[in-house]
Amino acid sequence: xxxxxxxxxxxxxxxxxxxxxxxxxxxxxxxxxxxxxxxxxxxxxxxxxxxxxxxxxxxxxxxxxxxxxxxxxxxxxxxxxxxxxxxxxxxxxxxxxxxxxxxxxxxxxxx
Numbered sequence: 215x216x217x218x219x220x221x222x223x224x225x226x227x228x229x230x231x232x233x234x235x236x237x238x239x240x241x242x243x244x245x246x247x248x249x250x251x252x253x254x255x256x257x258x259x260x261x262x263x264x265x266x267x268x269x270x271x272x273x274x275x276x277x278x279x280x281x282x283x284x285x286x287x288x289x290x291x292x293x294x295x296x297x298x299x300x301x302x303x304x305x306x307x308x309x310x311x312x313x314x315x316x317x318x319x320x321x322x323x324x325x
Contacts, residue, residue: 221259224297228271231256237276237302241295249295253277255304256297257286271297276308285309 222228231238237253244250254273261270269288 222271222291222294222297224294225259227297227299228256228259231297231299234299235303235305237300237304237308238273239296239298239300240273240289241298242289242293243295252287253300253302254287255308274309276304 227238230236237255239251240254241249241251252273253276255276257272257274259271269290271291271294272286272288275285275287
């Protein structure tokens, strides 16, 4: 028997945002332990992760703040304080092109 996949308490809002093509507001702890709120598009929940400390929720950052050169951010379940569904819908024009030659690094971000 396999262990249940860990999900954040607001996982339902993440799924609803995917289904309704709506942006979310993510409140999370940044790498310095400060609270940060970002407007994002949900991309994926990686069910292959078994630890709450591993990045398993992936988002496209829409708010234009510095993301260390990447619009994609991966957050571990224990980094996420809340996921709130907005009424703001997203479309293909919300995604800027990314350089496919860049590689993922630990922490769920592109290098």
